[in-house]
Amino acid sequence: MSATHPDGSGNHGRKLPLFYRLIQNSSASVLVLLVVLIVIGRFMNSNFLDWGNLTSIFRSTSFVAIIALGMTFVFIALELDLSVGSVVALSGIVVGMLLKEGVPIPVAFVAGVLSGLASGIVTGFVIVHFNIPSMIGSLGMQFILRGVVYVVTKGIPLYPLPEGFEELGLGNVLGIPTPWLIYMALAAVFWYLLKHTTYGRAIYAIGGNKDTAWLCGLNVKTLRMSTYWITGALSGLVGVLLASRLSSAQPNAGQTWEMLVIASIIVGGVSMFGGVGTIVGTVIGSLLIGMLTNFLVMIRLSVYWQNIAIGVIILGAVILDQYRKNLALRMR
Amino acid sequence: MKKTLGFLAALLLCAAAASAGQRVTFVPPLVANPYWDVVERGARLAAKEYNVELDYVGPTQLDINEMMKYLEAAIAQRVDGIATMALNEAALAPIINQAVGAGIPVILVDTDAPKSRRTAYAGTDNVTAGKVLGENLARIKNGKAKIGMMTGALDQPSLNQRMEGFRQAIASYPDMVEVALEGDNSDLQICIQKGEAMLRAYPEIDALAGFEGFGVPGLSRVVKEAGKVGQITVVGFDDLADTFAFIRDGTAIGTTVQRQFMMGYLGVELAVKAANGEKLNSIYDTGVLFIDKSNIDTFDPEAK
Secondary structure, three states, X not given: OOOOOOOOOOOOOOOOOHHHHHHHOOOHHHHHHHHHHHHHHHHHOOOOXXXXXXXXXXXXXXXXXXXXXXXXXXXXXOOOOOOHHHHHHHHHHHHHHHHHOOOOXXXXXXXXXXHHHHHHHHHHHHHHHOOOOHHHHHHHHHHHHHHHHHHHHOOOOEOOOOOOOOHHHHOEEOOXXXXXXXXXXXXXXXXXXHHHOHHHHHHHHHHHOHHHHHHOOOOHHHHHHHHHHHHHHHHHHHHHHHHHHOOOEOOOOOOOHHHHHHHHHHHOOOOOOOOOOOXXXXXXXXXXXXXXXXXXXXXXXXXXXXXXXXXXXXXXXXXXXXHHHHHHHHHO | OHHHHHHHHHHHHHHHHHHHOOEEEEEOOOOOOHHHHHHHHHHHHHHHHHOOEEEEOOOOOOOHHHHHHHHHHHHHOXXXXXXXXXXOHHHHHHHHHHHHHOOOOEEEEOOOOOOOOOOEEEEOOHHHHHHHHHHHHHHXXXXXXXXXXXXXXXXXXXXXXHHHHHHHHHOOOOEEEEEEEEXXXXXXXXXXXXXXXXXXXXXXXXXXEEOOXXXXXXXXXXXXXXXXXOOEEEEEEOOOHHHHHHHHOOOOOEEEEEOHHHHHHHHHHHHHHHHOOOOOOOEEEOOEEEEEOOOOOOOOOOOO
C-alpha cells in the first residue's frame, strides 16, 4: 500500500510536475470544467463576469452549498441524508412563526438553527439506533418534516416578516453577499474539521471500513449519528438564511434540494461508496452546480433545452473525473 | 356467531349513518397550496350551506396517479357527487366517465375536460385568463413592450394555457414582443435567481409577466433589488399575500385572479344539485378579474 491520503492527494513531500499533480488531485477535473463554463459564459455574454452577476451567483449558490459541506461528511461516512430540503422548510417556518410572534431576530435565528439540529438528531437516531438503511430512514424523515410544515402552514407562505430580518440573506458586507461570507467561513471551519482533526480522520475511517474502525476503538454509532447532526444544523441555518433572503417563509422551500446537494458533492469528487472526498472539491462542485441556473439563462439557452444541458454537464463532470482517476492510476 | 352478528349490526349502523346525509368528495390536484386552499374554503362553505359531508382529499405534489386513486376510492364508496380538476384530460376522462356511468355526478373546476362525460364545469378557462392579462399589459404599456415571461413547470397545462391566451392577446399588437421565457418550477428562490439573470441577459426587457403564483412576488423582488421600479412593469397571476403587498407599494402593476373561491363553492353546490336530479348547464363561468391599485382595496377573494 502506498501512503495515499484519503482525500486522494498522494505522494506527500515529493515535488512533482504540475500536470502530474493536477491529474492526481481529485478536484482537478471539476475545476477544469468550471473554468471552461466560465469562459463559455463570458464569451456568450459579456456581462457574465460583471460583479453584479457574480454576486447574484454567489448569493443564490450559498444555500445549497452550505448544506453540501455537511453532506460531504455524511457521504464520507457512507451515510445518506435525504431530509435536508424538508429541514430547510421546517426551520424557515420556525423562524417565521417566532418572528411573527414578536420574538427578537437573534433568538428566532438560533431557534431556527436548533430546529434543524433537532431534526438531524432524530434522523441520525432513527437510522443508527434502529439500524435501518439511511436512504429509507432519511426519506421517511423527509416526508414527516415536510408534512409537519404543511400541517402547520396549510401551504400558505408566512409573510410579511419584520423589517430588518431580510438583511441577513439580502445584505452585503463590503459588497459581498452576506450568505456567501457565511458560507466561506463555514467552508474554512469544515475544511479544518475534516482534514486536520481526529474527528475528521475518524469520519474517513468509518466510511472506509466500519468494522475496522470499530475494532480500532472508534465509537462508530455516535460518529455516524454526528454526520446527521451536522447536515441538520446546516440545513436549519440555510432555512433561516433563505427565509431572510425571500423575506417570507415558504412551505415548499428546499423541495428536491437533496438532489442538488448530492450532485454538487459527487461532481466535486466525493465518493458514493464512502471514505473519499474533500471540502475543496465540494466547494468547487457546489459552485459549478450553483451557477448553472444563472449560466443557462445568461447564455440565452431556451428554457426547453435547459434540463438537457444540466444533465450533460453533470454527466460530463463525472465522466471527466473518472477519466482523470484512470489516468492517475496508470501514472502511479 | 355473536361476533359476526355484531359486525353486521355495526355495518348496518354505518350504512344508516351514511344514508342520513349526502357525501361529496372533492379531489384537488394539490392540497396545502395557497391557491387550492381558497378553493377548499369555498367548497367547505357550500358543504355547510347544503348540509352535506365533504371529503376534501388530494396529493401534496402534482401527481395524476395519486389523483386517480382518490377518485377511484370515491367511486368505490359510492359518494353522492364528485368535484375535481382535470389535471390531464386524457388520463382522467375514463375515470370521470366511469363515475358518471355509475350514477355519480362529476363537477370539474378550474380546468375542464370537455371530451369527457363530466356533468358540468365551473371556472374560467386559463386561456381566457391569459388573454385578460395580455390585454391589460398592452393597455398599461400603450401597446409597446419587450416582455420577459416566467412560467412554472414546463408541462403544467394550466400555465401553458395561460401563456397561450397571453400570446393570442399580444399577437394583435405588433410592438408587444416576447423576448424571453424562463421556468421556475413554482419555486420563489428559482424565480428570483432566473429573474435576475433574465434582466442581465436581456437588458431590453421593460415588462415582466409571471404565469404561476410566485411570478409577481419573485419578479417584484428582482425589480426592486435592481432599483428598476417604474422602469420595468411587473404583472402576473393569483393572489398571494406578497403579490398584493407589491401591488400596494407600486413595485408590481397588477395581477390576474381567477375566482377560485367560487370554483370551490360551485364544485360542491353543483354536485349536490345534480345528485338531487336538478338539470345543470354544461359550463358555469366564474369570471376573471385584473387587480391593480384602483380596485385592490375593494377586492374580496371570498365574495360569492
